[in-house]
Amino acid sequence: xxxxxxxxxVADSKQQQEQxxxxxxxxxxxxxxxxxxxxxxxxxxxxSSYKVTCVDSGDEALKYxxxxxxxxxxxxxxxxxxxxxxxxxxxxxxxxxxxxxxxxDYCMPGMSGYDLLKRVKGSSWKDIPVVVMSSENVPSRxxxxxxxxxxxxxxxxxxxxxxxxxxxxxxKTLDQPSSSIDSSNNLVVEExxxxxxxxxxxxxxxxxxxxxxxNTNASSISKRKAVTTETSDRIPKMKGLVVA
Amino acid sequence: xxxxxQWRNQWFDYTHYLRREGFLDDQFAQLKKLQDENSPDFVxxxxxxxxxxxxxxxxxMARALEQNVVDFKQVDxxxxxxxxxxxxxxxxxxxxxxxxxxxxCEAQNLEGCLxxxxxxxxxxxxxxxxxxxxxxxxxxIVAAGGSIPVME
Numbered sequence: 244x245x246x247x248x249x250x251x252x253v254a255d256s257k258q259q260q261e262q263x264x265x266x267x268x269x270x271x272x273x274x275x276x277x278x279x280x281x282x283x284x285x286x287x288x289x290x291s292s293y294k295v296t297c298v299d300s301g302d303e304a305l306k307y308x309x310x311x312x313x314x315x316x317x318x319x320x321x322x323x324x325x326x327x328x329x330x331x332x333x334x335x336x337x338x339x340x341x342x343x344x345x346x347x348d349y350c351m352p353g354m355s356g357y358d359l360l361k362r363v364k365g366s367s368w369k370d371i372p373v374v375v376m377s378s379e380n381v382p383s384r385x386x387x388x389x390x391x392x393x394x395x396x397x398x399x400x401x402x403x404x405x406x407x408x409x410x411x412x413x414x415k416t417l418d419q420p421s422s423s424i425d426s427s428n429n430l431v432v433e434e435x436x437x438x439x440x441x442x443x444x445x446x447x448x449x450x451x452x453x454x455x456x457x458n459t460n461a462s463s464i465s466k467r468k469a470v471t472t473e474t475s476d477r478i479p480k481m482k483g484l485v486v487a
Numbered sequence: 488x489x490x491x492x493q494w495r496n497q498w499f500d501y502t503h504y505l506r507r508e509g510f511l512d513d514q515f516a517q518l519k520k521l522q523d524e525n526s527p528d529f530v531x532x533x534x535x536x537x538x539x540x541x542x543x544x545x546x547x548m549a550r551a552l553e554q555n556v557v558d559f560k561q562v563d564x565x566x567x568x569x570x571x572x573x574x575x576x577x578x579x580x581x582x583x584x585x586x587x588x589x590x591x592c593e594a595q596n597l598e599g600c601l602x603x604x605x606x607x608x609x610x611x612x613x614x615x616x617x618x619x620x621x622x623x624x625x626x627x628i629v630a631a632g633g634s635i636p637v638m639e
Contacts, residue, residue, distance in 0.1 A: 278540055279572040282533060286521050350567065378571040400514055400575045403521070 269413045270294045274304045274347040274359060275376075280399070284346065291406050293343075293413075301354025301362075304347070309340070310366050342371050343416045344409060348399075349377035349384065357388055364392040372412035376401065491633030498624050498636055508580075510617050515577030516638040534618055537576050541611055544569045548604055552597065562600060563592035569607070581610050 271293050273284045281297040288295045298304050305311040345363060349356040356375050363373055372394040377384065385396045394412050397405050488496075505511045522529040544565050551562045570585035584606050591599030625635045 277568055277571060279533065279537055279575055282536055283521075283575050286526060286529060290521065352564070378567075378574060399571060400517075402517060 269343045269416075270296065270341050271344045271346060272304060272307060272342050273297045274299075274301060274345065274351070274356070276300060276348065276351045280348060283400070287401055287403065287406060288346075290403070291409075301347070301351060301356070301359035304345070304359055305354075305362060307340070308342070308363070308366070308368055310362060310368070342368070343413050345371055345373045346409075347373065347375055349375050349388070350379075357384075357391065360388060360391050360393055370416075372416065374409065374412070490631045491628060494624060494628040494631060495633060495636055498621075498628060501621060501624060502638060505617055505621070509583075510578070510580055510614055512577045512579040514574065518576055519638050531622060534576060534622075537572055537578075538611070538615055540572060541569060544572075545604070545608060545611070552600055552604065557595075557597060557600075559592045559595045559600075563589055566592060578610075578614055581607065581614060584610055 269292075271288050273281060273288065273295055275281050275284060275297070276299050278299075281299065285295045285297055296307065298307055302311065345359075345368075347356040347359050354362075356377075360373050360375060363369065363371065369392075373392065374395045374397060375388045375393045376397045376399050378399040380398055388396050395408055397408070502511075518530055518533060526532075548562050548565045548569075551558055551565070566585050566588045570582055570589070573581040573585060584603060588600065588603035588607065591603055628635055
């Protein structure tokens with residue numbers, strides 16, 4: 244009995260750790276030409292325990308995603324002291340980059356957020372959710388972006404509550420069928436997916452608790468539910484043994 | 488009444504004044520919520536960054552408006568950015584001046600634009616002074632061993 248208890252406790256805290264790790268795996272690429280906006284975005288996202296990379300233009304975003312040849316890349320103007328710009332060192336291969344969400348400003352000099360959205364959706368990164376932000380509430384602009392495949396259109400200034408809207412898209416990226424993701428992303432998706440099913444069940448619970456799912460995600464949720472019903476009945480027993 | 492209580496009262500009076508006069512709106516309270524033990528100086532950092540950035544933007548606007556042939560689109564782009572930044576920190580009066588400014592840009596009204604630029608500079612200075620006062624007050628509260636009240 245005692246032995247089983249402690250094993251369960253260990254397993255349970257391992258579950259929590261895994262869940263935390265999965266949350267910490269969420270990497271957001273934030274694209275905005277304004278230094279203030281980048282600072283605020285970074286703070287908001289880090290406050291939700293996401294890892295953030297900020298870039299100041301659509302071009303820089305494409306370079307980061309490896310969609311532009313960056314042989315002759317110069318270091319970007321680091322006007323933001325606090326946002327680390329991606330270092331294009333030779334040691335970091337494209338294949339190791341993981342992005343779970345792209346957030347982009349709409350109005351940017353040069354490449355607009357809409358242009359960036361189109362580029363991303365027409366690339367191997369097309370399954371990565373893209374959220375467009377703007378300080379202007381222009382319905383035609385919003386529709387245009389949503390039609391082009393943006394998951395969400397958020398009005399600036401963003402609130403802490405807006406971040407809750409992002410969660411379903413991020414969680415969805417954990418559930419992506421590997422075929423639709425560029426091979427560079429497969430690595431991480433499989434890593435997470437191959438963890439014991441308890442990790443997935445825990446996420447499933449979180450989603451149900453959150454109840455912020457929109458209809459498009461419903462089918463993927465029910466799929467996941469079907470997969471994990473076998474393991475889910477273990478959860479109540481383990482929950483009972485959780486040391487809070 | 489002890490020192491902390493006095494400073495805190497002053498803080499309430501001052502923030503009410505700033506809200507009433509439109510210097511700050513609810514967004515500033517949201518900004519404060521982002522400050523915590525992990526980012527204890529967040530608000531001051533953002534505000535400093537704002538004033539640094541605004542200096543740059545205002546200079547760009549001034550330069551653009553001095554040209555023989557004024558590129559109103561360029562001025563508008565600067566004002567748009569400035570308006571966005573002002574909104575993030577809850578600088579309501581600044582944001583409102585920017586709205587007027589953009590209207591003048593659209594109408595390609597040079598005089599109107601120059602007037603707005605002047606107004607923006609004045610509002611910026613006033614806001615800077617007000618925020619410096621507020622932060623000083625907060626420092627005094629903390630130095631006296633108290634905690635800064637939560638902004639509603």
